[in-house]
Amino acid sequence: MMYCPKCLNNTLFIKDSGVIEILINEKKMDSGRFLFSSSTSKTELYADAQKKLEEFVKWLANFSNLEPLKKVKFITGDVKCESGCVSAFSKLNVVGQILNTAQVNQILEDVSEKYSMDLVLES
Ligand SMILES: [Zn+2]
Numbered sequence: 001m002m003y004c005p006k007c008l009n010n011t012l013f014i015k016d017s018g019v020i021e022i023l024i025n026e027k028k029m030d031s032g033r034f035l036f037s038s039s040t041s042k043t044e045l046y047a048d049a050q051k052k053l054e055e056f057v058k059w060l061a062n063f064s065n066l067e068p069l070k071k072v073k074f075i076t077g078d079v080k081c082e083s084g085c086v087s088a089f090s091k092l093n094v095v096g097q098i099l100n101t102a103q104v105n106q107i108l109e110d111v112s113e114k115y116s117m118d119l120v121l122e123s
Contacts, residue, residue, distance in 0.1 A: 002092060004081040011082050014097055018078025020049075021091070024056055025070050032056050036098060046107075049074075049099055054111045061115040068118035069108060074098050 002012040017037035021028065032055070034048040057069065074095040095104055105121055112119040 006085040012079045015078040021075045023073040029056050050107050053107050057111040057115050068120040070120050
């Protein structure tokens, strides 16, 4: 559940379409984003997330001071309040709303192994 930061008591929903920005260990990559919409199937979302997470991890693997992959966030400002608050929301982490956490963790396990990155997932 995500609560509206303006009225503080209504639930926020993800809009029918928008942009997800990926953060790994609080880092951003310029192309580390993908689109979602209500017409995007879960299979397509999974494939998009997988492709972007792989690009991201491949890019991170080039850093000289490698830290383990720890925290992944899917950040979006494309949310709305059920009572219609119109303020611009600060960006929220919606990783569990877009894909389930187990799916995201599976992708991370696969790509971290492929690029020899350590993975330390925090729950
Ligand atoms: Zn609200």
